Amino acid sequence: MDDVIEIVRGDITDERVDAIVNAANNSLLGGGGVDGAIHRAGGRAILEATRELRATTLPDGLPTGQAVATTAGDLPATWVIHTVGPVWSATEDRTDLLQNAYRSSLRVARELGATSVAFPAISAGVYGWPMEDAARIAVSTVRAVLAASFGPVEKVRFVLFSDEALAAFRSAAGE
Template sequence: MSIIEAVEGDITTQRTDAIVNAANASLFGGGGVDGAIHAAAGAGLLEACRQVRHRSWPAGLPVGEAVATEGFDLPARWVIHTVGPNAHRGQTDPALLASCFTRSLDVAAELSAQSVAFPAVSAGAYGWAADDVARIAVQAVREHPKPGIELVRLVLFGPRLYQTFSAALSG
């Protein structure tokens, strides 16, 4: 049985086997979590993302899908990139958001990761309400079989997100 926990902090400092990047479809970095992860990982991450685009996803990573690269200068060995749905663009299907978490867990299991850290995918610039993201994320993680994964850490930037996810976990 996996431990699921919420912590307030910076995902780029997590000492887990894998961290999840709330990426954009290009995989080439951006703002928020995506920009912070690219900055902390160093130039190798951008080159690895270019290779992923060239080999597997030439049109960009679809919403709800996930793919892994090395972690480069991060404490985590792997970065699992997932593209959350953007509510501002009408992408409001909860199944798309849940897929970000379940597909990321699938990829983590394929990597034999025992621990994985997630941000609040789509709760920032993509316009989803934090309560909805917390509820959907916690349900998706709880219901996923998570083979080999011993720890799922929800890493929340700031007290508001932390409190929202903590409440969802206790419910």
């Protein structure tokens, strides 16, 4: 199983995979962090695709924990899977929403026929989720989904932007 999951430090916009997961906001129209980087690197095609989604099937935006795919534009991937992670709360357990962001992304990847998927640390940036907990949830959820499903996904790569995130994800994976 763990030969399917890789944990690396890098820039997710450089990943040569079938699908890059975007830690998007509800609007799908770009933002800061990973979302802004993906929109900038992917070019106008991603913004046009997300505007089309907002004009048709998602007029109120993408709900937290759900995922949807668009073209990857100029990125070295085929698709971008946009998912909205929850904002961390000290008073409300939102773990199920974070798990759903990973589950929904892998479901969309499977529907697309993607064999390789790159994830960032969803909700662990501006959304404030503590990195160690975000890593534990990410790794355990992806492992559970991959163990329970027969689908085309053969490789999941967590692409992390900082040494702190890399260490947290490696620890969560038992490396």
